[in-house]
Amino acid sequence: MEKTEVKGKKFISELGNLFKVEVIRHQPDDQITILVDRNDLPEVVKTLYYKMGGWLSTMAANDEREINGNYAVYYVLSMEGNKMEEGDELPPEEKCWITVKALIPAHDPVYPSVALKVPAAVWYEREARDMMGLVAEGLPDQRRLALSDDFPAGIYPLRKDSIDYREKFAPYDLVKEPDYDFLYPEGEGIMDVPLGPTHITSDEPGHFRLFVDGETIIDADYKLFYVHRGIEKLAENRLDYDQMAFIAERICGICGFAHAVSCIESSENVTGLDVPLRARAIRTICLETERLHSHLLNIGLASEFTGNVTAFLQMFKIREQTMEMAQVLTGGRKTYGMILTGGVRRDITDVERREMLKYMAKVEADFKECLDGVIDSPNFLKRLTGVGVLNKKIARDFSPVGPNVRGAGFNRDTRYDHPFDWYKNIDFKVPVYNDGDVLSRVLVRAGEVFESISIIRQCLELLPAGPVMVKKAFVEPYSHSIGYVEAPRGEDIHWTMHGNAQKVHRWRVRASTYNNWPSLRFQFRGNSVADAPLIVGSLDPCYSCSERVTIVDVKKQKTKIIQMEDLKKYAITRKDSPLKN
């Protein structure tokens, strides 16, 4: 325990020389919460971020008026080192999570914006303004992020006293919905290409505006959150921890298990619950199974966008085996319904273990061969190389996660930086590619498929004996902590503050893609319109087909609607541009 005591103390004492900081919580060993004055907030976060090698993982705004009469903001930083070049990172025993807390008085809900110093905070602060009514003073982008444009002003949904559940709102006339204020660039002959608003290449409806000069995208802006479901509010003081795991799974259709683990571990971390090793190993196996089918889907889709539908279908054939593997493991085709506080609900029998190993061998052999076939195609390589480049410096500023950041030359991986569950006992590599383009991201995913197979094998071989569930402990009211998981798309963080009655007080979900969106704008720049679906796809948001695309000629005041089929065809063949006439 002596060693863990030191964890993070170094940073706190260094900070203490510059600012007035107070450690208010140190639970579990690698999570420290410090309280600072709200005026010091930007400087403290900046120092931690750039000088000490932190990455912004999440920010939670919280209504604490019933506890101490104030609102509060929590900036959670993952201390890992700058990682700008190889070896430039903290030693494993110094890696930790630092949460910077600042109280904001209820009568004056204003705090200085951190986003001016650390750009990664921009979305978080916009959301805090929408949901909690906390205004970040100096934030350049004051538009709404999460709330829809026609949401009544002055209602902040996540405040505890905002909405009476019994109240029924009158249906709103949708014609009145105001236009979203996109950030139009200035210049001659710039066209405005909306992708969306209901679907583009992703399941999650998002409205993208691409500003093009000829065929080249010069800038992009986007409005998302069309499917904000209010799960955070739903859980507050209503669901108990057993129910929360099941609703957390429904956040995402693909990395649902990662959300469930993250949510449940945030409540386990706060009590220091000793989850049995066997349960931890089974969680690890499920997480990796999920990663397998997610990555196989994405590699398949990358082929589809470049016109290689055969490869896409072959990838799906392999993916089907991983789904069946999940069925053997959990009883459902997805790894859902497995987890509860204190362990997992289902043990692995020896027969299942052997069956899993059989599946693993088949998936590995098939994937190796299929990947050879995909990479072999010169068309594929040509389309993916140098497209959607994520600049290293921009990546450092915006804290992206997952294959997106690993493709840009950073070895950021929660499994490696902050080993959770059973990853401590397992030997694995973090595939990193330096080019930052779509190809690098595909290669990172391909490398991770092999790593996942190896991790599952190790887990199955070393599976410890023992129980899979322990009784849950009493959660102290108003304590808080985070749960962290490396989902297929990157780091997935759930911050929870626990209320009385053994229910959650505030639940902040930060899905992986949330951290990848803000830097997408820079990835679009300089690419052709035909590559836009590919670039969005390489972030791996969940896919679907796009309904339509509208082309607006700003100068001629003309609007043209292009069917998605046409754009897709254009993305594949790159002939007969739909932008002509």
Place this chain on the structure above:
Amino acid sequence: MKILEFAKKEKMVTRDFPVVPYEVTEGFRGKPEYSYEKCLGCGACAVACPSNAITVKKDEERGLSVWKIDYNRCIFCGRCDEVCPTEAISLSKEYVMCVLFDKEDLTVTGEMKLRKCDSCSRYYSTERLHNYVYNKLISAGWDKATIDEKAKHLKFCPDCRREQAINNYVNQMTKRG
């Protein structure tokens, strides 16, 4: 071209789905099946259900307890199966859930007679649950006097039972002085 070679290796993997059903593995968690005969109406499943697919409601007018599962809400997690004392609800291997036109076809209901409290004559539990507990007491193998003594408490609702317990305690205390 390598990809075509790979594709050729295996014959067709697509199944003729609705005609040839998809074979699920052992231990598959499918649609929960309800057995009315075994159900006691205890409501343990309704408490455990995370998505509120199972509800148990009291119908005071008709003197019935209405158990209902709505498969539209069900997530096949199997929490109900875990807690059911009589295996009245258990997961099957069924997974196809199609109905024509009427959503109500995706619900299953069971109605059980409620029992009145002997003291305040309010409904408090189902007849079946009462009988189940009574039979359990008998199977414990006590003599008749002990069973009668213990079964006395079964006939009252929780409120009355609490009141009686307090009265008994007070009486004992006052007797002792």
